[in-house]
Amino acid sequence: MDYQVNYINPEIKLSNYTGKLFKTEAAFTDHLLVWLISGETKIIQADESFVFGPGSTFLIPRNQLATIINIPKDGLPHKAVAMHLSAERLRAFYNQESIKQKNTVSKIFSFHKHPLLESCLASLIPYFEMQENFPENIASLKITEAITILSAIDKDIGSILANFDEPYKIDLISFMEKNFMFNMSLEKFGYLTGRSLTTFKRDFHKAFSITPQRWLTKKRLELAYYQLTEKNKKPVEVYYETGFENLSHFSFAFKKQFGFSPTTLQKIKTNS
Template sequence: MEYQVNYINPEIKLSCYEGKLFKTEAAFDDHLLVWLISGETKIIQADESFVFGAGSTFLIPRNQLATIFNYPKDGLPHKAVAMHLSTERLREFYSNTHSTPKSNTGKIIRFKLHPLLESCLASLIPYFEMQQNFPGNIASLKINEAINILRTIDGDIDGVLNNFEEPGKIDLATFMEKNFMFNMPLEKFGYLTGRSLTTFKRDFYNVFHSTPQRWLTKKRLELAHYELAEKNKKPVDIYYEIGFENLSHFSFAFKKQFGYSPSQLLEQKF
């Protein structure tokens, strides 16, 4: 099996991927603490990209759009432990802890190597080998241990974990111009801009005078054209980064939009 996920419980999982590449686009409902055991992970956000190698530990903040690529490397599968730090659990944790929340910048947080954090995450591995259900109270202890360790090694982490604000209504044009390359359901775009799906579609048409689907496709193809023509990138290297699921669909849509295929555009340049 190329991709396998073993669960301790719904909040903790071990994933193992042995194929060439595994891609997902996400705006997680929970903060996600990830320990990369082997392989490589590349995360693309609107303003920044990150590459993590084996041994890295990082936090993906909740409600932040990102495209995530997982690769095997050095003959080893992509193997990672992921721990969900849910709003419900964090509310309970901080109910007896004084800290000041801050505005969530949405940036990926990379943690420096620390023996406490490494030991906590490594201690989870034996539990994945258990065949019976893992006791929920012990899983809770492990998650609370991880939160306490993060607070010990990062003086600013409270401001992120103790922020429980939901997305409010924000400027639609600015958000979409910044995040159009993420292939997310319209419901998610609506939620992240503080709107119901119906309101999102109505406001979108008022702003862009187009349906979301048509506008998103046009913007992604325009970006692809720029990447091909100005940066000499290859179609196979960009289609998945701009919101297309496969190369054939990208090539078909590109030719329909511009009247020539991506390969024909590249041929014209040389």
């Protein structure tokens, strides 16, 4: 099996991936704290990208649209401990504290090789070997410990973790122009723009005079064409950065739109 996940409880897991790469599109409901043991993680967002190597610890805030690519490296699997920081846990923690809300941008937070945080997450490893159920009170203590350490090492983190607001209705055109390359369901796009699915479809047609599915495919293919011709990227690199399910689906849609395959375009570009 290329991909294996072991759970201490539903909120704490250890993943182990041995294939070529594992790609997922994300807009997590919970904040996700990750300690990367081996391998490499690349996170692609609309306006910036991040690459994390072994020993990195990072936080992906909830509702952040991103493409996440996990890659084994240096003969080792991609192995990581991930902890979900749910609204329920965070409300219980911050209920005792007064947090001044700042206009902090919700972004990927990096805590490279911080000893307190690394030791907290490393201490979870032995528990993944347990055969019996993991005691809930210990899991709760571990999550509280992690939140406490995050609050101690980054004074701005509380304004992100203690913000429980749901997405509000935002400008649809600017959001979609910025985030079309993420392979999310229309329901998720609607939620992130503060709309029901019905309202999202109605507002989308009013703004673009086309269905969301057709518009998304057109925009992703235009971006793929640009990356192939101007950035000299390979088709296998392009498809997972432009929101397509797999390489064959990308190649089929590309040829239907432009009359030739991404590979053919690459050869024309090389020989010109």
